[in-house]
Amino acid sequence: MAEVIRMPRMSDTMEEGNIVAWHKKEGDQIEAGDLLAEIETDKATMDFESLWDGHLLHIAVKEGAVPVESVIAVIGEKGEDWETALDSENVSSNGHAATAAPAPVANSPVPVVVETEVAVSHDTHRIIASPLAKSLAKEAGIDLVAISGTGDHGRIVKKDIEAYVEAKPVTTTAPAPVSAPAPAVPAFNADTDDEAYEDKPLSQMRKVIARRLGESKFTAPHFYLTVEINMDKAVEIRPQLNEISPVKISYNDIIIKACAVALLQHPAVNSSWLGDKIRYNQNINIGVAVAVEDGLLVPVVRHANMKSLSQINQEVRHLAGKAKDRKLQPDEMSGNTFTISNLGMFGIEEFTAIINPPDSCILAVSSISKKPIVKGDEIVPGNIMKVTLSCDHRAVDGATGSQFLQTLKGILEEPISLLV
Numbered sequence: 419m420a421e422v423i424r425m426p427r428m429s430d431t432m433e434e435g436n437i438v439a440w441h442k443k444e445g446d447q448i449e450a451g452d453l454l455a456e457i458e459t460d461k462a463t464m465d466f467e468s469l470w471d472g473h474l475l476h477i478a479v480k481e482g483a484v485p486v487e488s489v490i491a492v493i494g495e496k497g498e499d500w501e502t503a504l505d506s507e508n509v510s511s512n513g514h515a516a517t518a519a520p521a522p523v524a525n526s527p528v529p530v531v532v533e534t535e536v537a538v539s540h541d542t543h544r545i546i547a548s549p550l551a552k553s554l555a556k557e558a559g560i561d562l563v564a565i566s567g568t569g570d571h572g573r574i575v576k577k578d579i580e581a582y583v584e585a586k587p588v589t590t591t592a593p594a595p596v597s598a599p600a601p602a603v604p605a606f607n608a609d610t611d612d613e614a615y616e617d618k619p620l621s622q623m624r625k626v627i628a629r630r631l632g633e634s635k636f637t638a639p640h641f642y643l644t645v646e647i648n649m650d651k652a653v654e655i656r657p658q659l660n661e662i663s664p665v666k667i668s669y670n671d672i673i674i675k676a677c678a679v680a681l682l683q684h685p686a687v688n689s690s691w692l693g694d695k696i697r698y699n700q701n702i703n704i705g706v707a708v709a710v711e712d713g714l715l716v717p718v719v720r721h722a723n724m725k726s727l728s729q730i731n732q733e734v735r736h737l738a739g740k741a742k743d744r745k746l747q748p749d750e751m752s753g754n755t756f757t758i759s760n761l762g763m764f765g766i767e768e769f770t771a772i773i774n775p776p777d778s779c780i781l782a783v784s785s786i787s788k789k790p791i792v793k794g795d796e797i798v799p800g801n802i803m804k805v806t807l808s809c810d811h812r813a814v815d816g817a818t819g820s821q822f823l824q825t826l827k828g829i830l831e832e833p834i835s836l837l838v
Contacts, residue, residue, distance in 0.1 A: 420494030420503035421470050425457075425484045428466075429748050431626045432459045434485045446474045448493055455490075460626035462746045468493065475500035478546075480575060483622070547574035554579040621712040631772045638691065639811040642770050645823045649786050649801040652833045663728050670706075670760050671731045673783055675836050676829040678702045678723035681756060684822040688755050690776040691813045697776075705754030705774055706734055708741040715741040716774055718754045727836070758783060768804045778813040779822075782806040803830075 425435050436458040448468050455466045476492040484490055492500040547562055551574045555562055565582050567574035652672055659667045681688040681702050690697040702723045705716040717737035719730060740746045757774040760783040771782040784804045791800035809819045829835055
């Protein structure tokens with residue numbers, strides 16, 4: 419019997435996946451373990467492997483966004499009736515068969531748009547269109563009944579919509595004769611020009627960022643603690659470290675290591691709020707926020723307290739590179755117990771960060787700036803860095819967060835302690 423393949427949930431936050439490419443075509447023989455397609459989730463582009471043997475009888479969605487659990491393909495025996503299997507699946511999941519498409523309303527200025535895959539009648543044919551084609555047709559006010567699909571089995575795809583729009587005649591009114599040519603630069607129209615804008619659809623990543631951080635900000639009671647740290651000795655010791663290190667140590671590497679050491683002394687900060695309990699994590703896994711084109715990814719440096727500065731540097735570089743290429747795997751973005759967001763490279767002097775669930779805290783790291791400081795009885799220039807700890811008050815109290823920051827401050831102001 420044919421197997422109906424649905425969009426899998428490939429991460430815990432995934433609501434829909436974007437089919438980037440199919441590696442098999444309809445009619446191909448498939449074995450379990452074969453790579454079927456590339457699917458973009460909210461976090462990465464991942465390979466989707468077949469769990470079934472047979473032939474790829476039908477590809478329901480060539481490309482575009484598909485909700486989790488929606489049909490994307492059918493695999494079965496060669497020559498098997500995949501339409502019957504698909505109809506049976508639709509009846510079992512919906513409780514009734516698909517209804518016929520509504521006919522256009524007479525004299526209606528806008529044709530009726532078919533938004534879902536429907537059977538026009540049992541005697542004619544089924545209108546099949548990709549999600550992208552449906553979206554484009556809806557925006558253009560086009561009835562899919564009027565379009566002939568060029569995809570497999572008459573499927574309507576993006577290029578069919580574009581071709582229809584280009585071929586559709588446009589009725590225009592001939593302009594009245596003018597005595598002089600129009601000006602090269604049109605005059606500003608206060609009624610329309612000040613409303614110019616561009617709408618950009620949300621990416622999978624941006625949708626999840628909006629949902630998760632919205633939940634965090636408005637569910638977890640945040641409070642913030644800020645301290646100034648004198649980085650003079652860190653600035654002094656870094657060139658010495660790089661003389662003997664196989665890789666170039668960054669300030670971010672030093673901060674990650676310092677946080678890991680400080681968390682060992684303050685396990686309450688290395689905790690997770692789980693609703694009915696607080697989990698005090700014994701492993702120290704630090705998430706490092708990485709800016710990518712569509713938003714933010716947080717790869718995780720596991721057991722950061724057990725790693726050297728050079729090991730942390732190499733791991734962060736490797737994970738950040740994969741993040742920017744959207745190649746991070748789920749296990750490389752999970753298990754964090756504490757998160758660092760560093761905007762120092764952008765010259766930001768102070769900011770607050772939203773907690774990355776299920777962590778109880780996140781550290782916002784700002785730039786190192788030259789400022790006057792008091793040493794003894796003298797005012798001298800110093801390298802000052804501000805850090806702000808955002809805390810979930812359900813799990814961490816003010817005194818607990820303050821003690822952690824004092825420990826972190828002491829380590830960074832005497833970074834030689836990281837080497838012993």
